[in-house]
Amino acid sequence: MDTIRPTSRDAILEAAFQTFSKRPGASLAEIADHAGVGRATLHRHFGSREALMAALAQTARDELNDAVDAAVGNTVSHTDGLRRALAAIIPLAERQWFLAQEPVLQNPAIEAAYVADQAALCTAIEEAKAEGTFDPNVPTRWIAETYDSLIFAAWEMVRDDALTADQAADLAWRTLTRGLGTEGLAGKT
Amino acid sequence: MDTIRPTSRDAILEAAFQTFSKRPGASLAEIADHAGVGRATLHRHFGSREALMAALAQTARDELNDAVDAAVGNTVSHTDGLRRALAAIIPLAERQWFLAQEPVLQNPAIEAAYVADQAALCTAIEEAKAEGTFDPNVPTRWIAETYDSLIFAAWEMVRDDALTADQAADLAWRTLTRGLGTEGLAGKT
DNA sequence: TATCCATGAGACATATATGTCTCATTTGAG
DNA sequence: CTCAAATGAGACATATATGTCTCATGGATA
DSSP: OOOOOOOHHHHHHHHHHHHHHHOTTTTTHHHHHHOOHHHHHHHHHHSHHHHHHHHHHHHHHHHHHHHHHHHOOOOOOHHHHHHHHHHHHGGGHHHHHHHHHHHHHTTHHHHHHHHHHHHHHHHHHHHHHTTTSSTTOHHHHHHHHHHHHHHHHHHHHTTTSOOHHHHHHHHHHHHHHHHHHHTTOTOOO | OOOSOOOHHHHHHHHHHHHHHTTTTOOOHHHHHHHHHHHHHHHHHHHHHHHHHHHHHHHHHHHHHHHHHHHHTTTOOHHHHHHHHHHHHHHGGGHHHHHHSSHHHTSHHHHHHHHHHHHHHHHHHHHHHTTSOOOTTSHHHHHHHHHHHHHHHHHHHHHHSSSSSHHHHHHHHHHHHHHOOTTTTTTOO
């Protein structure tokens, strides 16, 4: 059914991720070069810069959801799910990252997906609160922001070879759960 | 001594901060418009886009250092200094933020200043470790990354009116010190 | 082998950003 | 008031990015 060979498309997407992550203003010619592909081919696949960006956002979201689903599996504990998802997202943080710059979020469908993902995170955090993992007095959204921020921090450390992925994930999880957990609050009404 | 009136320059810098924060690729014409200034005037003051970016970076760094110095004052406790600095930086986070995008960091002088600031933060964290605020087993750089990340998270919450500046600062400090503190580790060797 | 189709190279028109320059006007200081 | 400096408007040349189009090539398939 594919009327166009997939390899060029994939190469362009990969090159776009790598190049735009470092310089969001890079030209399409640069992307095409990096992908080892003619500039015309890039336009055949994506039509416009905007279409390419939308495809990148879609691809990144799919990758993220696949990784999270695979990591969480059929874990019953929401707390465990959040911990595993955190570790799984760290290696993907860079791609998610450059997409968070809003020029991409102009697209309504993409923004809607982003909002839905954030809502899902908040729901999971509420469940973990019920499991006693987080202090109910801390706003759920602050926990979510911290969750995302620590993933980014962990990715930076791993990128710079300051920590292994496992070490970074453990530190991030420790920071999150001790910082926002219920430990030491048992005495409070 | 000023051969050029300062008001235009300041208006341009302010407009550039606001506009570039939202869209780093904005044109200089857009900046000039936003500043209520002719495009030629912008070039008279800054010569080139690159020069403008360097001026923005310099200005932002000065603002940050001034705010931190004012907040820290003659506080003797390094822990307290870090807490006060955190609260002081939150309102400035957006400006620091867009400067972290690397096109600006190409400038060697600016990058050097950035590295020096990070080193100063790490030194302060080491001192706070000595004061018992942070777990000595946690890498200092992880604490620094967490510090920066939580400032950004706090700024986002304040920007969206989800929290007041004070609430956000308290939550960030709690997350940092409980998450990476020595509480509950007393029993360990 | 013959055919189809994605591709690469590159021409082309268009749009936009950048930086320079000129000139008339305004503003502020003396 | 007078003059010098800063400014705004806009022309101008240049560079670069974008998107479209054409045509020849090469590989895969029937």
